[in-house]
Amino acid sequence: MNPPNTGSRAPFFIVLILLLVITGVQFFFNFRGLSSDAAMDQAQIARNVARGEGLTTHRIRPIQLIADSSKSGLNPLLSDAQLREQEAILAGQGKSLVDAENFSPYKLRDTRYAPLNILVEAAVFKLAGIHNYELWKMTGDSMIYLPDRIVAAVSAIFFILSVLSCYYVLRRMFDTTIAGFTCLTMIFSNLFLQYATSGLPQMLMLFFFTWGVHFLYTALVNDQENRKFLWPIVFSAICFSCVCLTGWIGLWPMAGFLLFVGIRFKPHGLYCLPVLVILLLFLAYPVYINKTTSGSIFGTAFYTICTGLLGSESTAMKALVFGDIPIGAQTAVISIINNIITQGNILYENLGHLPLALVFLLALLHTFKKKPVNQAKWGIFSMWCLATVGMALYTANKTEISIGQIQILFSPFFTAFGTAFVLNLIARHSKEAAPVLRGGVLLLALLVTALPLLLNLPQIVRVGILTAHRGIPAWPPYYPLGISQEVRNQTQAGDFILTDQPAAVSWYADRKTLDIPSLVSHFTTLERVLSFHGGKVGSILVTPSSTMGRDIRAVSGYYGEFAPLVLEGSILGQTRDKNPVYIFNHSGALSKLAERFGQSDSRQFIMGADMILYRDLQQPGPAHQD
Structure with a gap:
């Protein structure tokens, strides 16, 4: 690896121009409206937030409706006679069986989603006036709901910011070649582009995850140079805590981060304490609201475990009580093991079809010259291992985009380490032909990722232009x-x-x-x-x-x-x-x-x-x- 070349800005501008062009094509020509249930769900909650109604939801999940009603004192599973008796007792105390202040299905608070992505959307909705439904209702013959484009634009902006952040971080860790190549693979990956306009929180998660890795790397550099590294760890913990607040699945890589920090930095375990304190501070309010609303600190987010165990989150959400969910202990263990294996089987697809990303597993056996880089790979590996267990629990292990699938967060770093490993092998064993081989390998890997998009690009643009006045719905x-x-x-x-x-x-x-x-x-x-x-x-x-x-x-x-x-x-x-x-x-x-x-x-x-x-x-x- 060569040291970063601070003199040339050409690679950065190439990445920036292609990033804006390809993202623009995806947004303006290939966008068919939101196609994810979770994206629509978060959008309607964000609209309620923009209206000043808090994190309330129009979508009433049966298991939450029963739990929240029971927590407020009205248990609908009781018989009429029992409810009349309870009502008489409360009347004697000057209270009412139905207390709209404690619970109302018209003001049901969402306890399914992490709040950060919703709050970001709500801020945009407030500025755009989307909280006023009548201003944005569909008229004429347009087939695309305009607020869908605004939701997608939020994701697209964070995709752009994430790619540029990756360029900066990877250029610092490796060099311009590896940073530029990795960002190009992200730009031309169909999976990244789908997430970029999906309305799902992955792009916001990727933004914070990238900066979390940046500050972790800074801590490793400072430690090697005998400088103070507490503040970089604190900033890294803040970034990874923001990942958790964007999607609860982020708690799994956060656990991997805690494990790595506890082992790597001496005295062992000491630096886990500030990380834990920061995480608990970030989670305090959502946990408090969940506890007071439904009686559980996890809220209905807990039942998303059934996505991995049963293949469907809604199977649990449609139940009235937890006992109605058909989960057996033996079945659960078998499902988790099978799902972890399946995560490995579809790893290439969920990493965005980036060929050199898979080489990361081989790069673990390679010792990089820069000690902080060599250690950072184990931090990323630790987070990925724990995240894989989480995804086995909270996703159905399918290759299409999903709110619980976060392999894409690791894809840029897997690609960078894998690329660095391959280039090191070429430089070591083939010095004379190294420049040609380096260029050939990188070009081939980029073509494998980009060819599906490039082949379809003329058709995408043509159809997009022809249907621009109406759009094509999902x-x-x-x-x-x-x-x-x-x-x-x-x-x-x-x-x-x-x-x-x-x-x-x-x-x-x-x-x-x-x-x-x-x-x-x-x-x-x-x-x-x-x-x-x-x-x-x-x-x-x-x-x-x-x-x-x-x-x-x-x-x-x-x-x-x-x-x-x-x-x-x-x-x-x-x-x-x-x-x-x-x-x-x-x-x-x-x-x-x-x-x-x-x-x-x-x-x-x-x-x-x-x-x-x-x-x-x-x-x-x-x-x-x-």
Whole structure:
């Protein structure tokens, strides 16, 4: 490795120009609106924050609704007789069974997400005026919801900042060649570009993670030069704590950071104390709110463990109590082991298809000349090992973008170490041909990453220009125009919507939503909670989210007694023109609901039978307003 060349700025400007151009192409020509449930969910919470309502959510998760209601003193799982007895006792004490100050489904605080990304979006929303829904409602023939672009712009800005930060940090650790090459692979990686406009918190996490590594490296340099290293460790701890506050999955690499600091810096274990203090200070308020709201310091974020154990987070969130979640001890252990192995199998894909990133595992066996660089690799490895365990628990191990998949945070540093290792081997064993081999290896590795994007780039630009006036929505399953216009116009502000697409409806229609449960008795219990606060489920929306990627058996297993409801659209799509079959009306388990939502004029067809809004025409909605 050569020392950094402070005289030439050409590599930096090449990286900067390509970064802006490629990010611009992705944002302006290839963006189809938000396609992540979590991104929409965080966006609707951010809009509530911008309105001054705090971290409240329109999306009502059954397990949180029951837990928060019970914590406030109203346990909906009790019988009517028990509730009347409790009400009489409280009345004697001058209290009420229903206390809207302690709990209200209309002001349910989110305990699922880490708050930092939401707060950043909320600040942007406030400046742009997105908290006023009427100013940003979809009009004309545009198929892309404009606030989607603003959410994506926040991610894109932090992607740009992250790449530039990586350039600075890696140039300091290695040299200009390695820093420039690593940043180019990030710019041309399809996975990085997807995250860059996804609205997910990964780019904000990458920004803080990069600077956390920078200050950790500074501490190692200072220690080698017998200078004070406490403050760099403190700044590094602050950065990694911000990673945790951006996504709770960040607590796992933070544990790896603690482990490395405790072992590397002497006296052993002493420097873990300021790191722990900083982390606890950052987590204090969210933990306090979770505890006072739901009785658990983890809130509903705890149940995301079911993403790795069961393959679906919503399986746990749809349950009423923890005992309803089908997790067995033996199954859990087997799932964790399988998921860790799977993380290894799909490592290349989740690192962004960067070939030299995988060489990092070989670079661990290599001793770099710069001692701080050599030690930094073990710090990154320690964080990655713990993060892999966390991802095995909190992700479904798929290769598409996910809020719990953070391999991408390590990708730039894996690539830099892997590149440095390869270049060192070339310089050591082939001195005469080293320049040609170096250039050939780097060019080949860059082409492997960039070729898929470069081959599709003309088509992306052409389609983007032709559809610029309307845009192409992420359909199926998301249809913002239909949700923001037809669903919103056909529902009342105080009603809750039962849907298989709760995040999208909460974001695009600005309505309160409930996940579709698997049992009618669970629905009855949930609506019972709402009734105590003057609310009810006023409509049901079924979309392709119910059936995409699932056969009939999978749909039946996931939706249980509600399977006829979510399958009705598919059946009507085949029979509607001749002899329509309304299986919702013929389900015994759903007979009571069919009386409310299955009348001949209850159904509102959106995008044909692909999206159906079932309205309750029997009862007026509550008087709550936006």
